[in-house]
Amino acid sequence: MLKILNFNKKNFLFFLITTLLFSQSEINKVYSDVKNDQNSIDVEYLEKINDDFYILDEGDLLGIQIIDLIEELEKIQVVIDSQGNIVVPEIGRVFVSGLTINELENLLNKKLLKIIREPDVKISVIAPKPLKVSIRGEVKNPGMYTFFYGDPQVDNDKANYSKIGFTPTVFNAIQKAGGISPFSDLTNIEVIRQNPISNGGGQIKTKLNLLKVLTTGDKSQNIKLKNNDNIYVAKGDEKITFKIKEALKSNINSPFINVYISGDVRNAGPLNLKRDTDLNTAIIISGGQGFFKGNVTLSRFTSDGGYSNKTFRFNRNNKRGSKKNPYLKEGDIIFVGKHSLKVVNEIVTDLTRPFVGIYSTYKIFDF
Numbered sequence: 001m002l003k004i005l006n007f008n009k010k011n012f013l014f015f016l017i018t019t020l021l022f023s024q025s026e027i028n029k030v031y032s033d034v035k036n037d038q039n040s041i042d043v044e045y046l047e048k049i050n051d052d053f054y055i056l057d058e059g060d061l062l063g064i065q066i067i068d069l070i071e072e073l074e075k076i077q078v079v080i081d082s083q084g085n086i087v088v089p090e091i092g093r094v095f096v097s098g099l100t101i102n103e104l105e106n107l108l109n110k111k112l113l114k115i116i117r118e119p120d121v122k123i124s125v126i127a128p129k130p131l132k133v134s135i136r137g138e139v140k141n142p143g144m145y146t147f148f149y150g151d152p153q154v155d156n157d158k159a160n161y162s163k164i165g166f167t168p169t170v171f172n173a174i175q176k177a178g179g180i181s182p183f184s185d186l187t188n189i190e191v192i193r194q195n196p197i198s199n200g201g202g203q204i205k206t207k208l209n210l211l212k213v214l215t216t217g218d219k220s221q222n223i224k225l226k227n228n229d230n231i232y233v234a235k236g237d238e239k240i241t242f243k244i245k246e247a248l249k250s251n252i253n254s255p256f257i258n259v260y261i262s263g264d265v266r267n268a269g270p271l272n273l274k275r276d277t278d279l280n281t282a283i284i285i286s287g288g289q290g291f292f293k294g295n296v297t298l299s300r301f302t303s304d305g306g307y308s309n310k311t312f313r314f315n316r317n318n319k320r321g322s323k324k325n326p327y328l329k330e331g332d333i334i335f336v337g338k339h340s341l342k343v344v345n346e347i348v349t350d351l352t353r354p355f356v357g358i359y360s361t362y363k364i365f366d367f
Contacts, residue, residue, distance in 0.1 A: 053196050056104060057097050057227060058082055059129030066112065067120040077126060090115055100196045101125070133173050133225050137233035138185070140178030147172075147225075167224045170208060173231055185236035186211040191223065192230040257330040261286045264294070264337035277328050278320040279312070283336055297335040298326070 084097025112119035212218035266287030318325035
């Protein structure tokens, strides 16, 4: 009897180990398949997704209309709460987070069958929730950004949110993150998105080539964002290419620059200006126009990490963009009036700390 038990025990252990090894092999295979594929799809699929695939979540204000064969019942408005629920008359609390509009309509129709013979639920999104996206990789300010619906354009201030009157795109998200870096690979941008339950659930991803948007105007690569999208801008193999230079000069970067002005002006200090602002305009904005006709020193960071000083004779008639009235760049420091070179250098040294992070662009790019 003991021998039989030992034999059975050995067989059981052999069976158990074999099963575990086989199971682990299968698990590794599945993990490898998911890791290598992750439901990768073509960009056209995401472009075809319309509002019917809008995924509901906390903060959405919904309009619900229930119709039966006899009458149209009262329309109601509900907000999805922090737990992902709504409260519907005659039904009660319903968990809706993660569903599309069509999926929620079908769910409510099934629940209403108990009290209405042939219910017909119509749902609309009256006020969409704030759109939150995450952006990582080779952008100036990676992180989480929120777009609120309201104003007709994207706000380019330093806050991690914007008010919009349209659906933002990947292009807008990169703008909001401060623009690309000198190492950005615009041909390799990954977007990971939540997939509707009726389409299989989970996550789907696609690769975008935003360089086509910049060079050929191919807008199909600049897809509209959905809530909880994750964007990753890959790092390129080379520090600098002609194509990346073109991208940095485009409006994918913020349309504003930050400069500093000091000296014989009424409003000395930092200035936030449009990217195409010239030297004379900055001086005039700062209240330095008057009858001033003296020298102006422009201090600019150079490709080796230092800075250079150029002195100009101020003349209101100097042509915009000319050598005597150049367009300004991010981080420029302007001195109006007479300053010794020593004073200029001391002020530049004092001001460099607020401009940390700007240098990386100037070390590689000179445009």
